[in-house]
Every structure is written in structure tokens, then in C-alpha cells.
Amino acid sequence: MENMVNIFLFGKQYSVPASLTIMKAMEYAGYKLVRGCGCRNGFCGACATIYRIKGKQELFTCLACQTQVQDNMYIATLPFFPLIKQVYDINTIPTNQQVMMQLYPEIYACVGCNACTKACTQKLNVMQYIAYAQRGDFAKCAEESFDCVMCGVCSSRCPAGISHPQVGMLARRINGKYLQPKTQHLEDRVKEIHNGDFKEFLDELMAESREEGQAKIMERYNTREIEQ
Amino acid sequence: MYESYTTDQMRESLKKVEANRAANAAYEPERMTAQQKDDVLMTYHPDYIVSEFEDLKIGPNKGEKVPHQLADLLQANSRIDPAKIDLENPKYDVDVLVIGGGGAGSSAAIEAHEGGADVMIVTKLRIGDANTMMAEGGIQAADKPNDSPCQHYIDAYGGGHFKGKPELVAKLVTEAPDAIKWLNELGVEFDKMPDGTMVTTHGGGTSRKRMHACKDYSGAEIMKTLRDEVLNRQIPVVDFTAAVEIIKDDKGAAAGAVLMNMETGELMVAKAKCVVIATGGAGRLHYQGFPTSNHYGATADGLILAYRAGAKLLYADSLQYHPTGAAFPEQIFGALVTEKVRSLGAKLVNVDGEVFMHPLETRDICASSIIRECKARGKGISTGDGEGVWLDTPMIELKNGEGTIEKRIPAMLRMFMEYGIDIRKEPILVYPTLHYQNGGIDITPDGMSGVENLYVAGEAVGGIHGRNRLMGNSLLDVIVFGRNAGRSVREKFKTVTVGKLTLEHVNDFAKEMKAAGIETDIVSPKLLPDYARKFNG
Numbered sequence: 001m002e003n004m005v006n007i008f009l010f011g012k013q014y015s016v017p018a019s020l021t022i023m024k025a026m027e028y029a030g031y032k033l034v035r036g037c038g039c040r041n042g043f044c045g046a047c048a049t050i051y052r053i054k055g056k057q058e059l060f061t062c063l064a065c066q067t068q069v070q071d072n073m074y075i076a077t078l079p080f081f082p083l084i085k086q087v088y089d090i091n092t093i094p095t096n097q098q099v100m101m102q103l104y105p106e107i108y109a110c111v112g113c114n115a116c117t118k119a120c121t122q123k124l125n126v127m128q129y130i131a132y133a134q135r136g137d138f139a140k141c142a143e144e145s146f147d148c149v150m151c152g153v154c155s156s157r158c159p160a161g162i163s164h165p166q167v168g169m170l171a172r173r174i175n176g177k178y179l180q181p182k183t184q185h186l187e188d189r190v191k192e193i194h195n196g197d198f199k200e201f202l203d204e205l206m207a208e209s210r211e212e213g214q215a216k217i218m219e220r221y222n223t224r225e226i227e228q
Numbered sequence: 229m230y231e232s233y234t235t236d237q238m239r240e241s242l243k244k245v246e247a248n249r250a251a252n253a254a255y256e257p258e259r260m261t262a263q264q265k266d267d268v269l270m271t272y273h274p275d276y277i278v279s280e281f282e283d284l285k286i287g288p289n290k291g292e293k294v295p296h297q298l299a300d301l302l303q304a305n306s307r308i309d310p311a312k313i314d315l316e317n318p319k320y321d322v323d324v325l326v327i328g329g330g331g332a333g334s335s336a337a338i339e340a341h342e343g344g345a346d347v348m349i350v351t352k353l354r355i356g357d358a359n360t361m362m363a364e365g366g367i368q369a370a371d372k373p374n375d376s377p378c379q380h381y382i383d384a385y386g387g388g389h390f391k392g393k394p395e396l397v398a399k400l401v402t403e404a405p406d407a408i409k410w411l412n413e414l415g416v417e418f419d420k421m422p423d424g425t426m427v428t429t430h431g432g433g434t435s436r437k438r439m440h441a442c443k444d445y446s447g448a449e450i451m452k453t454l455r456d457e458v459l460n461r462q463i464p465v466v467d468f469t470a471a472v473e474i475i476k477d478d479k480g481a482a483a484g485a486v487l488m489n490m491e492t493g494e495l496m497v498a499k500a501k502c503v504v505i506a507t508g509g510a511g512r513l514h515y516q517g518f519p520t521s522n523h524y525g526a527t528a529d530g531l532i533l534a535y536r537a538g539a540k541l542l543y544a545d546s547l548q549y550h551p552t553g554a555a556f557p558e559q560i561f562g563a564l565v566t567e568k569v570r571s572l573g574a575k576l577v578n579v580d581g582e583v584f585m586h587p588l589e590t591r592d593i594c595a596s597s598i599i600r601e602c603k604a605r606g607k608g609i610s611t612g613d614g615e616g617v618w619l620d621t622p623m624i625e626l627k628n629g630e631g632t633i634e635k636r637i638p639a640m641l642r643m644f645m646e647y648g649i650d651i652r653k654e655p656i657l658v659y660p661t662l663h664y665q666n667g668g669i670d671i672t673p674d675g676m677s678g679v680e681n682l683y684v685a686g687e688a689v690g691g692i693h694g695r696n697r698l699m700g701n702s703l704l705d706v707i708v709f710g711r712n713a714g715r716s717v718r719e720k721f722k723t724v725t726v727g728k729l730t731l732e733h734v735n736d737f738a739k740e741m742k743a744a745g746i747e748t749d750i751v752s753p754k755l756l757p758d759y760a761r762k763f764n765g
Binding site: 019020021024027028029030031032033034035037038039040041042043044046066067068085087088089090122123142146147149150169172173174175176177180181182183184185186187189190193198201202205206209210214217218220221222224225226227 | 357
């Protein structure tokens, strides 16, 4: 007999194998998921979940696909959370503090309770990255928020109504486009390609690919030098 | 240490792995010859197990082999009764309908919008619930001085066993640097040196270090940025809505789709001048019983829609089994362990602590070798449910210094740490997992399928990667061919006058099934896998 535990899905009790993740336990209980299930691997943030162990005070948050069930776990999924996403043109926005004041002024109403950080399913320092955003330090905000899966749990716990994942998203795009150093070798290569520099050789390779037997292109592949 | 590895075999084996680590890390295994590669593929690769495939009885690829599970869906009943669909009063009427909200669909929508088209996205889950989001390792582009698109062509074409369509491979490699530039200018944060030089590594089968990455969240970083851009442009995204049939017009061109609300079952009609299928892959069909690294919606829907509408498939019998799926613990069975782990220096080690192959052979060779090591040579490690070989992750920091794992592959560190395995100090167990649909719908270089005005982009396309895809060429493909489809339709729609809408092809397909003696209860597209435990028989 498998080792079983009792869990409570939206308050209703089910007995499920102890080895399962919350997501698989729901399926074991008979749920066919449509909402609250995306990549099943911890990248997409579709399966934000809140739970509490019976008789204990603390409220926990997690991704259902990444978290093993425990005995007496009271589980509620949070398949959607109404984050506020402001619309902007990445090509014309200010790249300093001003942009946050325009688009997400509520971040300045942060009361410093740190509930966002405690709630983060990715264990990110959410309040810290909001603090960086307040100061206009977008490189640091980008770095601290990089692993965010935008599940929205932080925002569900925020008394100031901040949409933290969208703030981090904006900071990362500003960082990637404007603050990180430019890549000269990329610019050069794009110019060379537009200039048609590789066309002749590529045409030759395509012609070799279409030849009966493909001897030439096979020879090129099998004897190509591999960078160490 | 090793608290999660509880069996005697694991513990004995770990001693050997640890004892040999320094020597194994320094050892440079030989690469296989062309003949050795052929041998291991033919004997151990799942694509060569004849009994797992069957001939299609009807449709554009009649007589060609596909996996049983795909044949069942290609030759299945429609979800709708065409007679009951009101084609006269479409709920949506747009220039461009994009089916699928992953990397390819989003790229296509952005480019179509950029060209002034009235474009909308429908997706059966949410925008971003896609394999793109899960791509970890990186994206290839030949943008370094020692590299060139020609070199990239040779790697991709050869890695695909010389079966790719040359004009598609050429487009992939030629437009790669521009794709990186486009992403960077949208705000994607690539790993760079302080002077702006891209940090690039090898992938299996690459001859130059051209793998660009955003730590090991490369796909997530790209997908999140594309999604943000789609929303900034206020392109309508109708989520939890699946396309269940392509609609054609009386001239035989694609002219929209029948849509279904995933939650309420409501059917709706979308009329469009051009349709882009960007529905992704098929891992959730679990070919040959393999676990998969794919997202929940990867059920080959686009192939079904296109096939019923009359489009030809190419290499639909060719799948990619990623060599390193997590084999242990059970909770993450089949999850992807990025190839970047090997790019950074981790090697594959058997139960005796021996390195049994070069870690950067192409994926099909690598997967076949792992299967051989376990099944034929008996050198795997039992996991309880199955078996696996060690991927010796501590070698990474031995080679590149402490802190490398946290900096370069944080998602991997996090995933295993959840289960008490610290990959900086402990190796992990891996076994091949169903990862990618190499084949798909046949297209011309402008992205159009065999059906007029029906375009395809991303994993649903066949022929770009031949019979094996290299790491980092899929993220590249979704961007290059997504943009390509978007740029094609934003010109094409201007020339299209949609005729009278029809679903007659759905009726015709049903007749063809009947004539071929196919009787089945199966309806398709599948839309989602069914993992719910069944009660009441």
C-alpha cells in the first residue's frame, strides 16, 4: 500500500499518495485541469497556490506543480490574479525613475510590510526589487526580479495594491534595451548579412545539399573543425 | 550529502562517481565517427522502432509512417458538426488570425501588427503557456567573428542528418543575428560581458560557441518580453479558446477557424484573410510511453487542423527525445535538465563512475547512447520506477569555479533543491524525455502551408531541422519563422478577398475516413491530455 496523506482541496477532503505534487494530487483526486495548469515545470506561473497546514497559523504560497503534498494541507489554487499591466511604448518611454512615477506610482505607497517577499513562490526578494524600482535603479531591479514567473501571489498579499511582476517586467525591458552594454559584434554581423556577404557561400551549400548523394556537404560536416 | 539518494546501488555508485570526478572532468572523450553514430541511432533511437509507427490511410500523407498516437488523432472525428456552425455571422472578423500564444504566435502577431494588419491571437490556455516559456539553454546565432551563417548552416543541416529543407535552413541561419538584435531591442536581457560581447557556449553538435542565453531562463525571458510587447500593442488575445477546425472559403483558401471556449464549450467563428498556425509541439501525446518536458497543451493540434484542411506534413515520424530529462526524484520525472548543464562541463557517467560518451554529441545520438548504456550494457542506475545515468553537475564548478551554477543555471539549482539535491555538490540522474516534434507541417520559405493563406510557424512546422534539431535552434526558429510568417501575412492579407465560408472539407474528410474503413470514437484535436484519475469505470 502506498503511503497516503489527507489533503483538503478547496476544503474538501481527499486521500492521495504522499509522493505527489499538489497538481498531480488534484488529478489523482479526479480533477481535469483547464485553468491553473501551464508548463507543469515551474516556469509559467499558472499554478499559484495558497495552503495552510491544519492547526497552524502560517499561510504558505507555492506553485502547485513544484510542491509535494503534506498531510492535512488545506489547498486553494489561485489560477488568475488581476494584476495591473500598464501599456507603454518601449521605444519612447523615459528610462529613469520618472517612468515608474508615470506608470506604477503605487509603488511609492509601499508600506514595507514585506508580505510580497514572504509570499514569493520563487523565493525572490520582492520588496527589495520594488525598492530598487522606486529609486530608478533598474539594473538592480532587473537582476533581483529576473526569475519571476509572474504568478501574482506577491500582489495578492500587498496592502498597497502593487502589481510587482509588472514593475519587474518593465525594469527588465529597460535594462535589456537601454542599460546593458551594446553588442558591437552583433551590429556588425547584421550589417554584413544585409550587405549580402554570405550569400554566395550559402548558395553553394544549398546547392551541395540538393546534390544526389550529398557527398560534398557530408564531407564538410564530418570534417568540420570544432572550436575548443 | 546524498540524503535523497537512498538505495545501496545509488550510494555505492556515488562513491565511484566522486572518486573519479577529477579524472573524469579532465578527460576529453572522443567523438563518434559517422558510422558509430548511425549504428547507435538505428539500434537504440525510438524513431527506429518500427512497431511504434503505422501508415496513414487517408489524407495528404497517405501511405507515410507516423507514431500510433498521432495517426489516431490525424484520422479521427471532428469535434464539430459542420451543419450546426453558423458561418454567416462570425463573432470575429480580422485580417490575421494567429492560433497559438507562444513564441512563434506572439512574434507573428507583433510583426503583422507592425505592418498595420488587424491581428488577433487565440490560445487554448494563456498567452505564454508554451514550450517557448520552458526553453532553458539558449538561442543560436552566428554573430561572433570566428563564426558565420554558413558555419551555422553546416551544423544545423548536418545535425539534422542532411534532411532539412535547404531554403528553410538557410533562412534560419541568415536571419538569426537579426532575430537576436530584434529581441535585444525589445528588451530581452542576454548574458553579456561588460564590453557588450555576448556570452556564448557550445550546444550538442555546434562547431562554434554560438549559444546565447539569459541564464537558464532563456525562453522565459524571451516569452515574457514578447507577451509584454503583444499587450503593449493591445493586440487582442482571446485566451482559454481553442481552434477546433480551420474554415476555408469557396476558393479553397483558409479563411478563419471555428473556436471553442475551453471552459464553457461555446463554439464561435473567426473569419480572417490569413491564418497562422503556431500551436507548437506534441510531447503530451507521450509517444512510446515517454515522459515529456513539454507544457500541458502540447498535443499536436495544429497538425490535426492543417491535415484535415488538406495541408501536407513533413517528417511527422521524427521526434526528439532530449537526452537529459530528470529521472529522479519522481516528482520531476521527465522535466527538462537543460543541455547547458553539459555545455558548462558536466559529463554523463554510468553506474561504475565511467564517462561513456562525449557529452556534446547531437541530442539524438546522446539520447540513444544513454538508452544503450542502460538497456544493453546494464550500466544504468535504478530509480525505482525506471533507470538513469548520472549527470555529474559538480564538474561544472570544478571547471569554472564556485558560484557558476547559481549564476548560469539558477532554475536547475532551484528545481533540484526543492527535493533536497544540491547540484553544486551532488550529481543528478537523467534519462531521455520526449522533447520536440522535429517534423510538422510542410511550408514554403514565406511560411505558407499547402493550403492557400494558411501559414505555419514554430514547432508546428516540419523541415527546418531535418530529422534532429540542435539545441538553441528552436528558440531561434520560433522567432525567425514567427516573424517571417507575420511579415508575409501583413502583405498577403491586402491582396485577399475572402469568398463564401465553408466547412465542406471537414465533411469530405469524414467521408474519406468512412471509405477507408476507419471507425473510431476518438475526436481531435486533442486540446489537452487527460491525466484525471478515472472513477466509475
